[in-house]
Amino acid sequence: MPSLEVVRETGRVLRLCAACMYCDGLCPVFPALSGKHENSGADMIYLANLCHNCRACWDDCQYAPPHAFAVNVPATLAAMRRDSYADYVWPGALAGAFRRPALGAAIFVGVALAVMLIVLAPHGSWGALHWARLGSGSFYAVAPLGLMMGLAGASVGWAVLSLAISTLRFGRAISGDARSHFSPRALKLAAAEIVTLRHLDGGGAGCKEYGPRFSQRRRVFHQIMVAGFVLLVAATLAAAFLQHFLGVLPPFAHMSLPVVLGVAGGFAVVVGTTGLLAIEVRSEREPSERGETRLNLVFLVMIETVVLSGLALLLWRDTAAMGPLLALHLGLVTGFFAAIPATKAVHAPFRAAAILRSAMERLSRRRREARNAAASD
């Protein structure tokens, strides 16, 4: 259960919002409150995750502090959202990572170090890695294929399993009556809104950053980062293809598909995460919830560290540094996937589920209104 204090404050704020409704053109959170005297716990969790934290409503709110009502929708929903991550994460033992975001970072670093030791152990010392031979197949001289596959399989499998179960738990909690409104059109609408980050546009002007500044930069940097991640997955698949079907062993040539995709993806992720970090660091603090800011920072730094280690490996793979760099990269990648269930990564499937419910409800309302209009003609 979310903490009583968070539930009370969310209930108080959403009640005021429902009575006011001035923000109904900014994002779907507010129209979803229309006419509602009260929100169930499940609805609060749904709305908290539907909120993209663009903060347009913070600047526009006539009841923001120092007004006596002290309405702070972005920070209130962020606290609720963070509680929902802790409540629905599987296994429940990871809940603490959303109350103390440093725990996610600890899993990341701990697993990375452990993997580095595992890779290193057969060689006896870092020094021995210097002697790894160069050229085709040299990566496997540092870490055997079986070990690499084992580490990747276990960490990615764990991440996918945990995120899937967490999301199912969350989805079941928020779906309620909405389930009966499912339609392929709703799925299509939700997908379009996810791909374009439609609801991060603050009703048109974009996200609030600092001072009176609004921009679409968060939307753009986020999707550059996601596109980079997709390219990195493609690079991995291309590498597997080359090895299994064509018998080419890594490291691959600079102009090969895996390297080209990997470099493009790596740069995109670095640009995206750096941009997001710069915005996060400079954002106004008052509408931010400290815990969520920490989750964001930990996750962004994690992503950027992993990708930079990969780019470093590419840059110096023909030198004596290759062995240690490969061990470092393997460690960080494994640590990343091991830690993912306990990081801000959960926001992606949770928010996607909330957007899907919102899309279903909006389409069903539109159908109902069209029917009513037809009936009254």
Added chain:
Amino acid sequence: MTTTWDVLVIGGGVAGLSAVIAARRLGGSARLVESAPLALRGGNARHARNFRIAHAEPEFFAPGAYPEDEFLSELVRTTGGGTDAELARSLIADTTDVVDWLAGNGVRLQNPATSAIPFSRRTAFLLGGGKAMINALYQTAEKIGVVIGYDSKAKVLGRSGDGFWEVEIRNGAATERVRANALVAASGGPRALAEGLVLRGGAYSDGAWMQRMIEAGAQTIGDPASGHMVAVDARGPQVDGGIVTRITALPYGLVVDRNAIAIGLPGADSGRAHYAKWGARIAQCPEGLSFLILDSDGLRRAPPSALEPVRAETPAGLAEALGLDGVALARAFEGCKKLAGPPFFAFPMRAGLTFVHFGLAVDGHMRVKTRDGGIFPTLFAAGMIMAANILPRGYLAGLGVTLAVVSGRRAGEAAARHALA
């Protein structure tokens, strides 16, 4: 050092902003004095939602058409013929380009298709509400070179030999002397109508400026004892409660006063303007206090309220929770057909004042008239301080912002033209 300004605008609500932006765009040096701190700037417009505009054909922000003549005839009707028809007609003509003007100054409007509330052909809705508009106008004013001071009070010291206004601007302990060729007073209307009233607008527009101008010989218009009032939740803040504390479900339940005696509105307990009549009725109750009591069905029909209603299972329990006489309340319940059964819900209510039907008389250029039949040639008034010229009684939804923009723009332009001539 004393600075000199072409136009000095007193009051940073939407009227003052419109005046100062219009003056600056004509090339005059312009300064804005706002009494509120930055976080609470913008006067009552912070609480605005929509504004009334005439338009000849469907627009993206409003369907259908709202002809100028229809606008005027509705204004004449609500004011019982009291409006200055000539001035009203020319200001209504100005409303046709208010949307373009606001949009040109960074204000965004809502597409009716995204709105959760019913839209009308008479008004355009501000995306994000009045505070979003205020923020955009301040940003524009800064960008085009208007000098803005918050937490500042202006006091007119007199006029120098060359006709310039000598003004002292006080910000905390710091004071500054400035000279201005023309002054625009956009400092809001009077607020103190009666004891026990809740002020729905901001705490910073107190009508003190207007009072000093009256003392300096300005001609007044309207009735200082009449105001636009609605029922508001008595538990809300004493000032600045805005839209959310408004109680509109009175027709669905029982209304009693402090003595648990049922009160009503003879002949008018429903219809669109009922809550304005209820405001005046509640103001007359003992201690200005009354209570709306609803059953579950009434509560379901009521719009969401900022504060949770008081809940009780019996009339006696409700009387105790509200501090009312149980016997009297039981009698009131017996006489009421609107309450089916428990549980019961109650909202304590006071009258919330939106504005007073009283202000300064102006001519067509928004110049303030003097009591002896002349005018102050370099003193202009805009917004609620001159609203009584148009609204000596009654109200039309969305007229406040519209009036502020058209009067502010006209005052600012006239002031700049005078200063630059």
